[in-house]
Amino acid sequence: MTKEEMKEHIAQHLPGAVFDETGEWLNVQVEADAWRSFAQWLRNEVLQMDYLFCLTCIDWPPAAAAKTQTAAGGGALTMVYHFTSTTFRQPLVVKVKLDRNNPEIETVSAIWRTAEFHEREVYDLFGVRFLHHPDLRRLVLTDDFEGHPLRKDFEDPVNMIRL
Amino acid sequence: MYRETQIVNTQNNIPSNAEDAGFAADGGELVINVGPQHPATHGVLHLVITLQGETIQKIEPHLGYIHRSIEKMCESLSYRQFIYVTSRMDYLSAHINNHACALCIEKGLQLEIPPRAQVIRVLMGELTRIASHELWWGAMAMDLGAFTPFFYAFRERETINDIMEETCGARLTMNYMVPGGVMYDLHPNFQKRVKDFIQLFNSKIDEYDDLVTSNIIFQNRTKGVGVLSKEDAVSFGCTGPVGRGSGVQCDIRKLYPYEVYDKVQFDEIIETGGDSFSRYLVRVKELRQSIRIIEQLIDNIPEGDFQAKTKAVLKLPKGEFYSRVETARGEFGVYIVSEGGTTPYRIKFRSPGFSNLSALDHISRGCKIGDLMAIMGTLDLVIPDIDR
Incomplete structure (x- = not known):
């Protein structure tokens, strides 16, 4: 399956999707409300995206967001999902923009089991709350840790060294 | 520092009367902590295991004992500097980690690297893979109670370490791959010693x-222990020998060839059993394939530069770059988000061990506690790679 075919399928299923083809792989931006059903469709329908190989988040605080077109406005947390299908081998990147002050998104751990750990990591380091996650706790940091270190405005006067 | 969790409450599960030996037999659950200092976890991994008698009900991995927040650290390091941090992640595949980072930066700079550097990179990568599998083989047998293999494995592994030391100046964290090629040319003895x-x-x-x-x-x-089906392997994102032991075709060297992997002959080892023995077989057979690749390349190292000309300060154009390579443990990915500066805006390392570990709970349920060592041994976990 080529990039164009994939784009057509997605555009047909989700007319509101925004595409970006500047990178190596096809990028799709979807709304947080539409994410859960879109994920289900990605996995089970024509694209058969059964392998979620990378799940991460990017922080765009208001200052950084103002400089870039990627996330204009009052700052955002962008969830980034990298998929590929073991049948078609054509990677797809899905991005979901979240409100930075109240980041909430539906979990996909029931669809791709690997997401359970990855989402816990993102919750730990970025503070994104995954709704209906089976076991949403901090993963690498202690339970009483304050703040989310991978956010750009995180400050730790003791342990952080600035170069 | 054991942490109390909401799920596991050890207090309620310890029988009040210590002489009441029948607590497990009549349905009581026992919760034990394995690690973070345990010989079989090969690193600081802490497992909270819920047992029913000797049968594993649930395993809950607790991570973070060696979390250094490498991703945050990389955000303030330049594109030349951050590569060295990745040697400290999967320290058994240091070369291959560096390789992935170098590839990602080269992708951003659209840099062609000289053929000599490509061949050197592949040779070093395969030697690393052999060294890593050797250590795994010895340690795995030792976990199961056989001590001799450990010495056998280290006898050969030392030879590789010596070769590395001669060319790269280090035995474990080599930092040999740089954007544009490799740091130094090969040592004159290299070819002879590899042969x-x-x-x-x-x-x-x-x-x-x-x-x-x-x-x-x-x-x-090991046979029939810790069975991981093909569908689950894909769903858990298991790659490398763990994925291939379950019949998933996931060798990045074959699927998305980089450097000269599309020009050399080797087989992708796939076993369909999905149990610990299949994972074991994949790694042992991979040893021979790595030797096969080295044999094809060692006499055909092209002459020329070992490094492309690059600027002293690297600046990646604005955009997102993703590169992936096959380490000894599976698919390693580097995801760089660049804003056009001299440091990455955001960097994410997709480490193979992280996804492989997430399958541990699933495949261990219903197994006996003694089988856990066989399962963990064949998952080949390197904890700094998981915690990052």
Whole structure:
């Protein structure tokens, strides 16, 4: 399956999707409300995206967001999902923009089991709350840790060294 | 520092009367902590295991004992500097980690690297893979109670470390791959010593099979233990020998060839059993394939530069770059988000061990506690790679 075919399928299923083809792989931006059903469709329908190989988040605080077109406005947390299908081998990147002050998104751990750990990591380091996650706790940091270190405005006067 | 969690409450599960030995037999659950300092976890991994008698009900991994927040650290390091941090992640695949980072930066700069550097990179990568699998093989047998293989494995592994030391100046964290090629040219002795190693290794590899693979005790302890189905392997994102042991075609060297992997002959080893023994077989067979790749390349190292000309300060154009390579443990990905500066805006390392570990709970349920060592041994976990 080529990039164009994939784009057509997605555009047909989700007319509101925004595409970006500047990178190596096809990028799709979807709304947080539409994410859960879109994920289900990605996995089970024509694209058969059964392998979620990378799940991460990017922080765009208001200052950084103002400089870039990627996330204009009052700052955002962008969830980034990298998929590929073991049948078609054509990677797809899905991005979901979240409100930075109240980041909430539906979990996909029931669809791709690997997401359970990855989402816990993102919750730990970025503070994104995954709704209906089976076991949403901090993963690498202690339970009483304050703040989310991978956010750009995180400050730790003791342990952080600035170069 | 054991942490109390909401799910596991050890207080309620310890019988009030210590003489009441029947607590497990009549349905009581026992919760034990394995690690973070346990010989079989090969690093600081802490597992909270819920047992019913000797049967594992649930395993809950607690991570973070060696979390250094490498991703945050990289955000303030330049594109030349951050590569060295990745050697400290999967320290057994240091070369291959560096390789992935170098590839990602080269993708951003659209840099062609000289053919000599490409071949050197592949040679070093395969030597690293052999060294890593050797250590795994020895440690795995030791976990299951056989001590001799450990010494056998280290005998050959030392030879590789010596070769590395001669060319790269280090034995474990080599930092040899740089954007544009490799840091120095090969040592004049390199070819001869690698050929000596191939000869030595070919004469010893059959011993490995005699000693462990065909050992009936070893087979009984690994066959049918910790079965991971093909669908689950894909769903859990298991790659490398764990994925291929379950029949998933996931070798990045074959699927998305980088450097000269599309020009050399080698087989992607796939076993369909999905149990610990299949994962074991994949790694042992991969040893021979790595030797095969080295044999094809060692006499055909092209002459020329070992490094492309690059600027002293690298600046990646604005955009997102993703590169992936096959380490000894599976698919390693580097995701760089650049804003056009001299440091990455955001960097994410997709480490193979992280996804492989997430399957541990699933495949261990219903197994006996003694089988856990066989399962963990064949998952080949390197904890700094998981915690990052």
